[in-house]
Amino acid sequence: MNAPIAIIGTGIAGLSAAQALHAAGQDIELFDKSRGSGGRMASKRSDAGSLDLGAQYFTARDRRFVEVVQQWQARGWVAEWQPSLYNAQDGQLSASPDEQVRWVGSPRMSAITRAMLGALPVRFSCRITEVFRGDRHWSLQDAEGNSHGPYSHVIVATPAPQASALLAAAPKLAGAAASVIMEPTWAVALGFDKELETRVEGCFVQDSPLDWVARNRSKPGRDTHFDTWVLHAGSAWSRQHLDLARETVIEHLHGAFAELIGCAVPPPSFTLAHRWLYARPAQAHQWGALADADLGLYACGDWCLSGRVEGAWLSGQDAARRLLEHLQ
Known part of the structure; x- marks a missing residue:
């Protein structure tokens, strides 16, 4: 045996x-x-539904992985996510020309x-x-x-x-x-009772504490009761503020989000912060x-x-x- x-x-x-x-x-x-x-x-279950706090989506390039993702899709584990995607630089939002196929777990990332x-x-x-x-x-x-x-x-x-x-x-x-050096990432979720008046559903951010924001309800199969957003801070900001209190991290990133999103942002009715110590390898x-x-x-x-x-x-x-x- x-x-x-x-x-x-x-x-x-x-x-x-x-x-x-x-x-x-x-x-x-x-x-x-x-x-x-x-x-x-x-994914984290919360008062505002299920939230993907870590990986936001993934792509498939290698033939072997493409085949597996197609099997996952056939079984209903994943769905294609087609967000209205933007870039933010120097406080300016512009539509992203990025045409990549993005996949998400359905009804949440952890389903996979x-x-x-x-x-x-x-x-x-x-x-x-x-x-x-x-x-x-x-x-x-x-x-x-x-x-x-x-x-x-x-x-x-x-x-x-x-x-x-x-x-x-x-x-x-x-x-x-x-x-191997692994970079940290602070992740924050904000939930709003009323839908924010913006067309942004995903955004790559530069020149800000943030480097990514995503609108949860734009992903297939998500609960749409709240307008929840997931914000990821950049590696450098996360490293500098590794030991900051969660409330302070939320305050900082909420402020950066409000500056970026180009519409009125009321105080959120729901907030959550999670620190990924080893979010991604530096190279x-x-x-x-x-x-x-x-x-x-x-x-x-x-x-x-x-x-x-x-x-x-x-x-x-x-x-x-x-x-x-x-x-x-």
């Missing part, structure tokens, strides 16, 4: 690897420190990872702090001091700074993960996934490739492929 494979992290990368291994007949066990799947694809997870075995609210190898097998230790195992292989699918600590048994992999890498096949330790994530949702999915596929090749 073979020991199962452990996968730490249930964002797109971890679930992509899990699906590929499961399809190949491997036993897997998933772990996540959060209460649900999704990582930065997670929830569907990918399906009935796979997972332990939520379980933060793995250590990955160590015995004579033949791997064991995991969690923050409560509990031990999990034995496992034949381990795939670490967390943001790079967290991954480097879990990869200590393979110093080369740990060093590669430690070299792209071409690793695909990290592997020490002899040890049976692997790492994957958007930080191994492009920093995009597509990169995370491809990286998970790559980790699974390398693991399965080594088993043959």
Whole structure:
């Protein structure tokens, strides 16, 4: 009886690897420190309906990912989002010429990872702090001091700074993960009782604390009871104000939004702030996934490739492929 494979992290990368291994007949066990799947694809349920606070949309360029997204669409997990898109620079709004096809989870971003997870075995609210190898097998230790195992292989699918600590048994992999700089992002949601009188549904912003704003109700399948907006601060602003109180962050970004949007903005009836410490890698890498096949330790994530949702999915596929090749 073979020991199962452990996968730490249930964002797109971890679930992509899990699906590929499961399809190949491997036993897997998933772990996540959060209460649900999704990582930065997670959506937050709130008084103003469900809000995508992390990834706002994604694109598909690689042929393999395009095919998968088409399957997701056929199953009703994703829908195309066609926002009225703008650019903002020097306080001026102009329509964006961007013609890319954008996809969103339906009815919320986290619908994708929830569907990918399906009935796979997972332990939520379980933060793995250590990955160590015995004579033949791997064991995991969690923050409560509990031990999990034995496992034949381990795939670490967390943001790079967290991954480097879990990869200590393979110093080369740990060093590669430690070299990746991940940028933070403050995300704020604002909800208004009355619809704002603007045509903007998505906007790329320059010369402002903000770098992105999106109108939630413009996404397919969203609850339209409130006019809710999600604002993302830029990396530089987020880094400078990492430890600011949530109320102050909301105040700053609400002010920047009011200046930008070109219409009257009343006080919001609903606000929420979330700090993504590791929102995106500062630069792209071409690793695909990290592997020490002899040890049976692997790492994957958007930080191994492009920093995009597509990169995370491809990286998970790559980790699974390398693991399965080594088993043959």
